[in-house]
Amino acid sequence: MTAAAITVFVVAFVLIATERVHRVAAALGGVAVLVVLGIVDSHSAFFAEETGVDWNVIFLLLGMMITVSVLKHTGIFEYMAIWAAKKSRGRPFRLMVILVLVTAFVGAFLDSVTVMLLVAPVTFAVCGRLRLPVVPFLIAEVMAANIGGTATLVGDPPNIMIGSRAGLSFGDFLINLAPITVVLLVIFIGLCRVLFRRAFIDAREHMAEVMALDENGTIHDRKLLVRCLVVTGGVMVAFILHGPLGIDPAFVGLLGAGMMVLVSGTQAKEYLAEVDWSTLVFFMGLFVMVGGLVSVGVIDDVGRWAIDLVGDNYFLAAVVLLVGSAIVGGMIDTIPYVATVLPIVEELVASVPDPATGEALWWSLALGADLGGNTTAIAASANVVAIGFAARRGVRISFWEFTKYGSLVTAVMIASCVPYVWLRYFS
Known part of the structure; x- marks a missing residue:
């Protein structure tokens, strides 16, 4: 069964990567094969916490999609688009820096999915105004959201899961991960200047328009906007204080x-x-396929192999977690990956004599899973x-168009984290 589960996952992943079939069809097809093989059943797919659909993620996405849909009717996204365009003075790189910084900052306090649901409409609007290609800006923002979310407990779902399991507070994340996040963000902006240089077309000729x-004229109903912003503010506070x-x-x-x-x-x-119902269904299929790997023990075996490999060399263990999480988490969604690895890391941390060193793991x-998301x-x-x-x-963004940028950015980010982990926790 182990070989069958791996084969199904690899085939589905290849189909998604090559886009030979629609990603939803590939995910659901993979689930169908797992069901026929007896690896997945209704309980493991819909009710089991470790192997089933993460309904928390699905319903969080659904809720935020509805919230953004209502906000869209207020005209707030057009307002933000015109504001950002004016601040950029028609210079695309300056515009990208503004959008990246805003996305990363908001991403530190809201789930990265929520951030993209809020920022993406603004990006389409402002790029449309300045006649700029939207794809490079959208990719940069996604990566900025994942990087910014690394800084806090509530910024990325893996952090929420890790904090709950390890008993780490909002302040713990802020003290330990916010400093390196700021450094990574500066590095990322430098990478954007190189990676997306072809998108920086001089748009100053459209600035007169x-x-x-x-921008004030884009707000269709000010009373409605105020009510919606009050609700949005309450949701943000509730996200921060949900624990x-x-x-x-x-x-x-x-x-x-x-x-x-x-x-x-x-x-x-x-x-x-x-x-976006197709995205929600795709997530469901992806969760169930990864759950199939969990059921047959593939991910658990990999994790325990890593523990045996590092022995009592805890810096090596930290590097393995950092790099390994980025690699494995880059192939599958980081949420089910982290859910699977948590008990393994907890067991390893319990064997570390020094609590500070154990916390470093x-x-x-967290760094590997969050940054590996890019x-x-x-x-x-x-x-x-x-x-x-x-x-x-x-607008089509292919698997490989995103991945060619994402793999390079992740490699640079992870390489930058290794000396940070060494200097802060092991030197």
């Missing part, structure tokens, strides 16, 4: 969506039209959501 626009409040982020997302619909009076056919796992088009939820959002607007 942009400067003549009145002490004892409320799951998915529940926060659904409550926020419900409140947004209530205060806006938006009709169901309007806000449900913006929900948790930080290495490696491929399916490595992180934000990537899949952004690509799906673009597709719905007629």
Whole structure:
């Protein structure tokens, strides 16, 4: 069964990567084969915590998609687009820096998926105004969201999972991961200047048109906007305080969506039209396929092999977690990967005599999983959501177009983290 599960996953991954068939068809086809082989059943797919669909992620996505759909009707995204275009003065690289910094900052306090749902409409609007190619900007923002989310407990789903398992607080993440995140963001901006240089077309000829626009005129209903922003602010606070409040982020997302619909009076056919159902179904299929690997013990065997390999060399263990998480997490979604690795790391940390050194292993796992999310088009939820959002607007971002940039960025980010981990925890 182990060989069969691996084969099914590899074939599905190849089909997704080569885009020979639609990614949803590849994922659901893989699930169908696993069901026929007896590796997956209804319980393991829908109800088992370790091998099934992560409904928290699915409902968080659904809630935030509805929230963004309602916000779109207020005109706030057009307002932000005109503001960013004016601040850039028609210089594409300056515009990219503005969007990257905003995305990374917001990404530190909101889930990266939520951030992309908020930022992507702005990006399409501003690039349309300045006649710029939208794909490089969208890819840069996805990566910025994943990098920025590394800094805090609530920034990326893997951090929430790690914090819960290891008993690490919001402050712990801020103290340990925020400094290196700032450094990585500076490095990333430098990489953007090189990687996306062909997109930096002089757009100053369109600035007269942009400067003549009145961003305040894009707000269709100020009272509605105020109500929606109050709800959005409450959702952000609830995300940050979800631990002490004892409320799951998915529940926060659904409550926020419900409140947004209530205060806006938006009709169901309007806000449900913006929900990217194909992305949600793709995630479900991906979770179940990875669950098949978990069921047959593949990921668990890899993790235990790594523990045996490092022995009592804890710096080596940290590097293995850092690099290994980026590699494996880059091939599958980081959420199910981290869920599988958590008990293995907990066992390893328990064997470390020095608590500070043991904690360093948790930080290495967080860095590897979060930054590894940039490696491929399916490595992180934000990537899949952004690509799906673009597709719905007629813009295609292929698996390899994203991955050729993402793999290089991830390699540079991980290489930059190795000396940080050494100097901070082992020197």
